[in-house]
Amino acid sequence: RDLRMSRGLGDVYKRQLQTFGVKVTVTDISQGPTVTRYELQPDHGVKVSKILGLADDIKLNLAATDIRIEAPIPGKSLVGVEIPNAEVAMVGFREMWEAGKTNPSKLLEIPLGKSLDGGIRTFDLTRMPHLLVAGSTGSGKSVSIISTIEYAKLSGIKDITIFDPKYEFCSYADNGIHVYNEIEEIEEQMQLLVKEMQRRAKSREACSKKLIIFDEFADAVSASRSGAALKIKVGNQIIMQKSLEENLKILLQKGRSLGFRIVAATQRASVNVITGDAKVNFPVQICFRVPKEIDSKVVIDEAGAETLSGMGDGLMKSPEYMNVVRFQGFYKK
Numbered sequence: 592r593d594l595r596m597s598r599g600l601g602d603v604y605k606r607q608l609q610t611f612g613v614k615v616t617v618t619d620i621s622q623g624p625t626v627t628r629y630e631l632q633p634d635h636g637v638k639v640s641k642i643l644g645l646a647d648d649i650k651l652n653l654a655a656t657d658i659r660i661e662a663p664i665p666g667k668s669l670v671g672v673e674i675p676n677a678e679v680a681m682v683g684f685r686e687m688w689e690a691g692k693t694n695p696s697k698l699l700e701i702p703l704g705k706s707l708d709g710g711i712r713t714f715d716l717t718r719m720p721h722l723l724v725a726g727s728t729g730s731g732k733s734v735s736i737i738s739t740i741e742y743a744k745l746s747g748i749k750d751i752t753i754f755d756p757k758y759e760f761c762s763y764a765d766n767g768i769h770v771y772n773e774i775e776e777i778e779e780q781m782q783l784l785v786k787e788m789q790r791r792a793k794s795r796e797a798c799s800k801k802l803i804i805f806d807e808f809a810d811a812v813s814a815s816r817s818g819a820a821l822k823i824k825v826g827n828q829i830i831m832q833k834s835l836e837e838n839l840k841i842l843l844q845k846g847r848s849l850g851f852r853i854v855a856a857t858q859r860a861s862v863n864v865i866t867g868d869a870k871v872n873f874p875v876q877i878c879f880r881v882p883k884e885i886d887s888k889v890v891i892d893e894a895g896a897e898t899l900s901g902m903g904d905g906l907m908k909s910p911e912y913m914n915v916v917r918f919q920g921f922y923k924k
Contacts, residue, residue: 614633623706624919626676628671629672631669659898661673673707682921684923687711699800701713701714703877705921706916719874720851720853721852721854723890726878729901730881730903733856735903739854751801752771754781755806758772774811785833785838808839808856809864809865817834878905881896891906903921904920
């Protein structure tokens with residue numbers, strides 16, 4: 592029934608475009624948990640820019656909350672139009688976990704959610720060392736982090752540290768996970784993590800995976816010490832300590848080969864927070880709904896996250912995929 596409705600909407604969309612003088616053929620329909628994607632074949636002579644320019648008009652005529660247009664779909668001479676479903680199908684934690692258990696060798700591929708084609712999108716801890724997550728309030732960022740922590744625990748990762756300046760993950764402190772909230776604690780523990788990394792490098796020991804969750808890292812960096820405040824007196828000497836931002840950068844750059852895996856999250860998707868130097872250390876980037884198009888471009892280098900539906904509807908950029916992938920994050924109660 593849902594697919595028949597989707598085909599009907601595809602015909603409606605086709606007619607709407609035709610009213611603006613744009614002729615297309617609907618070649619395929621993919622229905623995901625959050626959105627349905629219509630693949631359109633424009634008639635000869637129709638410019639992609641014209642379809643892109645009609646996004647707001649089509650959204651108005653279809654009474655859609657928002658639409659995302661992928662033009663062209665990478666590897667195809669087609670345009671993808673994604674329209675939110677009337678009802679969002681929740682992707683449950685058990686479904687993701689059962690999918691992972693079918694292949695024990697893939698237990699360290701942490702599932703992030705389900706894509707439009709029904710595939711499971713993952714964050715592979717064996718090959719992809721660090722993950723950047725951005726999204727505004729209500730976008731699903733915190734739920735995604737909670738699900739990642741829960742799956743990591745089930746996967747056998749016993750060494751988990753959470754830096755939590757906004758006190759969202761305090762309950763995990765009772766579950767054998769180290770949780771630090773105050774900025775002084777976070778600075779101290781980050782210094783200790785760098786020392787542990789250096790010890791691992793010198794001992795050449797087999798390195799177990801160590802997962803570090805750093806929520807609202809931008810706020811923590813802003814509140815941390817800098818300049819003269821980093822000077823300490825040891826005996827008759829004045830020693831300059833490294834800042835929180837410097838230690839985080841060291842861990843991102845050098846810790847990857849020594850088992851350190853970092854998930855860093857922020858609400859503030861600005862160039863002042865997510866700089867080019869910062870992004871290069873995060874091979875996997877996720878953007879949930881953000882207020883502005885420029886925020887989306889800062890995180891994943893293209894627009895689109897400003898049109899997402901919220902509640903776990905996300906875009907993922909990863910070396911594993913040819914293009915930015917839309918997915919619905921899973922939910923752990």
